[in-house]
Amino acid sequence: MSNYSDQPTIIFDMDGTLLDLAYDDFIWNELLPVRYAELHQCSLAESRDTLFQFYQEHNHTLNWYSSRFWTSKVGVDVLAMQIEHKHKVALRPGCIELLDYLKANGYPIWLATNADCAGLAFKLEQTGLTNYFDVMISSESVGHAKEFVEFWQHLAQQHPFDPARCYFIDDTEKVLNGAAKFGIQQLLTIQQPSSGKAARADSRYPMLHALTDLIPLLQHAEENKIYA
Ligand SMILES: [Mg+2]
Numbered sequence: 428m429s430n431y432s433d434q435p436t437i438i439f440d441m442d443g444t445l446l447d448l449a450y451d452d453f454i455w456n457e458l459l460p461v462r463y464a465e466l467h468q469c470s471l472a473e474s475r476d477t478l479f480q481f482y483q484e485h486n487h488t489l490n491w492y493s494s495r496f497w498t499s500k501v502g503v504d505v506l507a508m509q510i511e512h513k514h515k516v517a518l519r520p521g522c523i524e525l526l527d528y529l530k531a532n533g534y535p536i537w538l539a540t541n542a543d544c545a546g547l548a549f550k551l552e553q554t555g556l557t558n559y560f561d562v563m564i565s566s567e568s569v570g571h572a573k574e575f576v577e578f579w580q581h582l583a584q585q586h587p588f589d590p591a592r593c594y595f596i597d598d599t600e601k602v603l604n605g606a607a608k609f610g611i612q613q614l615l616t617i618q619q620p621s622s623g624k625a626a627r628a629d630s631r632y633p634m635l636h637a638l639t640d641l642i643p644l645l646q647h648a649e650e651n652k653i654y655a
Contacts, residue, residue, distance in 0.1 A: 437535065438596070458508060487572060524638075537562040574601045575605050579605065590610040616633070
């Protein structure tokens with residue numbers, strides 16, 4: 428156990444947690460319908476109808492998160508489209524402050540994302556966050572989306588961690604449900620994943636507004652020696 432830090436492991440989701448989901452909303456709900464309509468010579472309304480039907484069919488599957496899948500399904504190079512608009516990728520409030528705090532206080536920081544490997548790579552490059560993370564993993568490389576307990580079982584095989592000494596922060600309730608099944612004790616969600624949409628009113632999980640709201644929770648656990 429010598430390579431275990433004294434501090435609990437903090438695992439973050441990427442899109443909608445550390446990064447503003449407004450970027451992804453723009454790509455998938457605004458830009459892709461326009462590009463699809465241009466390519467297939469249909470109206471924007473028809474394009475939206477078709478795409479949103481595809482979205483519903485594939486939501487919460489590995490396909491949903493795969494640029495390669497969408498490129499072959501809709502005929503638009505969606506990875507190139509995302510990279511073309513990479514300047515719109517933005518951090519959520521408090522992201523750097525929180526990561527700096529965790530780093531300075533010896534917390535292992537992990538990134539577990541459903542973004543595919545190509546999406547993970549270009550967003551990390553764009554935001555410059557790579558050096559904060561001890562472990563970075565895409566569900567594409569695991570073979571299961573984070574919504575499923577199998578993702579967590581595979582992650583723990585590749586990178587052993589104790590779910591009783593772990594915080595996981597993710598803006599998607601079904602993902603948190605998957606992590607709960609695996610036994611992760613401290614599960615938190617995000618109150619406003621996209622700056623372009625209203626904050627959510629409630630969740631079955633405690634909500635962080637600014638990411639830095641995590642700091643007093645960790646300090647409280649430390650003061651009460653919950654993980655000592
Ligand atoms: Mg997310």
